[in-house]
Structure formats: C-alpha cells, structure tokens
Amino acid sequence: MTRCCWCGQTVHVPLTVSGVFSFSRLTPEARCQSCARKLVWIDPEIACPGCSRSQKTAEWCMDCLKWKKQYPHKDFSHIALYVYEGLFREWLQAYKFKGDYRLASFFRSDLRQAIRSLKPIDIIIPIPVSEASLRKRGFNQVEGLLEAASIPFLPVLEHIGRGKKQSEKKRAERLNSPQPFQIKEAFKEKIKNKRVLIVDDVYTTGRTIFHAREVLEKEKTAQIQTLTLAR
C-alpha cells in the first residue's frame, strides 16, 4: 500500500488483465486519483503548436510568432503537459521553493509516458540551475524529477549566469536576459549528431528553453525536442 505523496491518501492500484499478463513490475502511482484530477491537462488539439499554450484553437500564439522572428531558421514544437495553475503551482512551490524533495515522484509516470511518446531520443538533458540556487536548494529540481522517474540523463549544460533568478524577474527582464548556459567541455563530443531532449519544470516566456536550444545547436546536434511539465 502506498500513499499519495501530496495529500497522504492511500493510492489504489487497479489490477487489470493486461497489467497482469504484461509480467512487468507493478509500480504504483505516486499520487492518488483525486489529486491527479485536480491537475489541468493541456489538450494539444487546442494548444499552440509552438509552445503548448492552452488556448481555444491550435493556432500559433503571439509569443511564438515573435520567437519565429527571432529564430527564423528553426522549427520548434515544445511539449508541456499541464497548465501552470492551481495544484501544479502549489506543488512547484512545495517541491522547488520549500525543497520537499519527496514530491519529485509526483510526476514520475507522466514524465515516463511523455518521453515514450516523443520521437526517438539519444540523450536527455536537464536544464541546470545556478550555483547560488544549488547551494540554497541543495538539488537541481529537474534532475530530481528525472531521477524519481528512473529516466537516465546527462548533465550536459552548466549555468554560468549571474544575478537574479528567472522566477524573480519581470517579463521584459526575462526576455532580455543574456545567455546563461554553456556546454561542459567533457560532453561536447558526446552530443554531436545526437537527437536530444531538453527537459525543464515550467515553460513561462520560453526564454530559458530557447537559450538552451541555442547553445546545443551550435554543437551540431541532430535534432532537438523540448519538454516541460507545465506551461
């Protein structure tokens, strides 16, 4: 019997015929049904194809049109799973800002499923956090999520930016922030001609994801996909 890592309720594992005959280990969900229902799932049919923003149609949103202008040669199609509101916000607050590391497992099955549904991937790269954040929080929240989901990854990027965190800035400041990432010397060869996936927790303005794309593209990666839990 496991308990929901968010609300403490007992999680019921439904026993299905296909589940029994798959002969795989039964991994119970880390969260209960009632918490899962409180998350707002982004329906790709009515979301921006560029950034997964939840809207009324599947048209490109204003922000993405601007990104297209700024990066004209690039195709991008970011995947986000949930709307950044309600329970998701509360969860992120508790996990990332209060540092309740146990909550990393809340999204483990979502992450695994999402990655399985993408185009083939060779390397998964988490967005790094700054030295200062790492000292304060003690862990990289994206690596924590991947670890909780048992997804192998390579910490290819490092954060060399200084100053305020993205989450403390105003929108205009965020969009104008300079490139904070670089590729660790040791990994430069490893990512050549590889299909990579960049993973972060939340897509807000897109600035972080595009910065990460930029440095990786310079190293001649074969293909870049991007994924966040929320938008």
Next chain:
Amino acid sequence: MKKEGAQAYLYGRELLKEELEREIESGLEEVLQAAHTQKGFQSRNGSLQCVRCGSRREDHYPVPCSCGKDCRYCLRCLQMGRIKTCSLLYHLPESNHFPSVERPVLKWEGTLSEQQAMASRDIVDTMETNGTRLVWAVAGAGKTEMLFEGIAHSLEQGKRVAVASPRIDVCLELAPRLQTAFKGVDVAVLYGEMEEAYRYTPLVVATTHQLLRFKEAFDVLIIDEIDAFPFDTEPELHFAAEKARKRQSALIYLTATPDRHLRKLVKRKRLDATILPARYHGHPLPVPKMIWAGDWRKTMVKNTEQAVPVRHMARLLSSGRRFLVFVPNIDWMKQVEQALRDVFPDNRFDSVSSLDPMRKQKVTAMREEKIEFLLTTTILERGVTFRDIDVLVVGAEDRIFTESALVQISGRVGRHPAHPSGEILFFHYGKSLAMKKAVKQINTMNRLAKKRGLIHS
C-alpha cells in the same frame, strides 16, 4: 534598528538562517555572530532527532545536498521551513528585556463569578510557584477572564507569557480580548498565515505550531483547548510546548474536555487541577437525549420525510426553534442537504464544512439569525457561540463523534444567560461508548456544580 533591537528577534527563539534573513533588515551579521548555534539534527538515545520538532528517523527523508554528505530533511516540521542534517539553528537566551509595565497592568474591570475567582487564585499560585495545572472548565464557564489576574502578576514581574492554542480561530478570538485587557502591553499574534512581522513582546498569542520557533522563552505558557486537533495527534506539538518554555516555568492547560490521559494524571494526583463544573450564568448544563433513529444513513436520504431526525427537525422548526445539525462526514452531508431541500422547501438552511470557503459567512448568517438551521461537520464543535439554539447529532455513534467531541457539541446549547436551556438530541443506530460517556461526563459536572452550590436556579 539598534544592535540590541536586532538581537531581540532571537531572544528565546530558535531559527534557521533563512528565517532570520526574512525578519531582520539590518544587523543580521552581528546577530548571527552573537548567536549560539546548533546542528539541525542531533543524536539522542542513539537515534537522530530533529532539534526543532523532535521527530525521529522515520520522518527524515534523504535529499541530495550541497553539503555533499548523506543529507536528510525533516518532513514533520517542513511547513516551518526545511531543516536539514547540515542546517544550523540560531538561538539567543531569553533575557526578559522588556520595558517596565505600568501598574496595574490589567485594565479589565469586570467581576469574576465565585468559581472563576477560585480558579483565578489557583492560576496565580501556579504561576508564582512555576507549577503545572489543568483547568477543566465546562464550555461557557468563562475561561479567559480567569487568566487575567495571573497574567497581570506575571507581566508585572517582568515575565514573558505565551497563550497558545492548536486552533487559529481560538487564537484570533483570544488576541483582541487580551489586547484590550492589557492595554499598554505589546502583544504579538503569531500564526501560519500572519501578515505582521514578528516582534519581541512580553505577551505572545500563538498557535501551538508557532511554538516550534521558540526555545526556553516563556516563564508562563498557557495552552487553550489542549485536547483539540492537531495537538491531540501530533507529538511534535507537545515537544514544541516543552521546548518553548523555560526550564523553570509555569504551564497551564485549559480545556472543557480533557482526554483520558490527563484525567488519569489528575486522579492519581500527579497533576494539579481546577475543575469548574458550572457555567458563569449559574444554570446547569443541558443534558443530551439519545434517540434511536434506525438506519439513519439510508432513511435520511431515501425516505427523508419519515426519518426520525427529520421529524424532530420539523417539530423544532414549527415551534420556531433554530438549531445545528451535526453529521459525520461531508459527502453524506451533501446528499442529506439535497434531500432536505425537498422536505423543507420554504425554510432557510445551509451546510458548512472545513472545505467550505464561505464558512465564515455562513456561521455569521446563523449567528445573525438569517437562517433557521445549519448542517455541519465537527468543524463547529467548539469555539463558536450562538445565542439560543438546539443541537441535533445525526449518527452520533459514528467514530468521528468522540466523547470530547460530543461534550463540546453539547456545550453549544444554553450559553446565553437569557436562554440557558435547549435540546440536545443524539440520533443513533445503536449507542456508542463515547455517547454514554459524554452524557455521563455532563451529568457528573452538573452534580459537582450542585454539590458546590454553584447552580442558582
């Protein structure tokens, strides 16, 4: 702020650096240097314990950390800010550096009833001698007023006093009353979502959770509603209370319904107790009636009009009575509410629970007599006073209605001197032990009050 001023933040407290950073605007470095430090976790009896809340290994969860070693953090007191194996806690000893108070410090001019005066004397004695005392006072005995004299004495002696309760609503109700009674004394009110910043004050009103942030601070600690959730189930709150008071200090427990453990201590003379069996208005406590209601879970929803509790509700409504209906859980309450809409289409009523954002407004509507009855979960079992109501408990044998819950619920009836009586009806499908004990407790109190000559009617 002066250096002394900045240090005062830490007198008698135990805080993480992050908490201090939030509170102190200037002079932080000096405070940190002057402070005593201690690791966040300490080995006690061979097992690691959280220094702030006393939790054991099973509540410590591993986390990758920049300290490099196998680091853990405490899940139990996480809501107060994360404390890790490598965290440091800062503390400065309580110095009682308060401005001297104007005498008499007590500005309250009411008079105490006979039994209140007796209890007040007991409380003063206990505070003088740094003892421990249980004040067991029935709902409506007037507990707060009996504390005034003792608090006044303590403040005049330069002592630091805390009044704590597990319930925020109790704190929020107590604070203004203390502020008025001790006009001229600075009172800090501490709870989870407070907006004011912490101040160093001789008188503190706080939730029991906030006591986790203190260490050997109080000469007098008073805990109101000691038996209320979550104090009854969370061991770290007991730890916090012990940690927050000085080694030489007085401890006063207040409750209308002490649990078995406390009652046993009293019986064995291990704990001094003052028992107030009568209400301040001198009328006996109304005694619950137990009424068999059959399978209430079913009949209330399926055959509502014929259900025994509903027939009683109709009777009360037709004689113009207003009442509370206590039910065991929220889901069932919603079903019953639906069914009752059909039976009482012309009556104004509502339902309320802990999950209800409109809770406050609905209770006010009931108090202002804008609605005739209110369906409720145990959320309204204590702390709320209505002028003249009856109380029905549907499914009184349900596990959620403990002896103390039932006594508290019965305590809602007959509070006002002009309306000292009313009906308390326990509807059941087989009596529970808790029901019998609750009735017995109420009868015992009435007998005791009569014996002491406290009943005037």
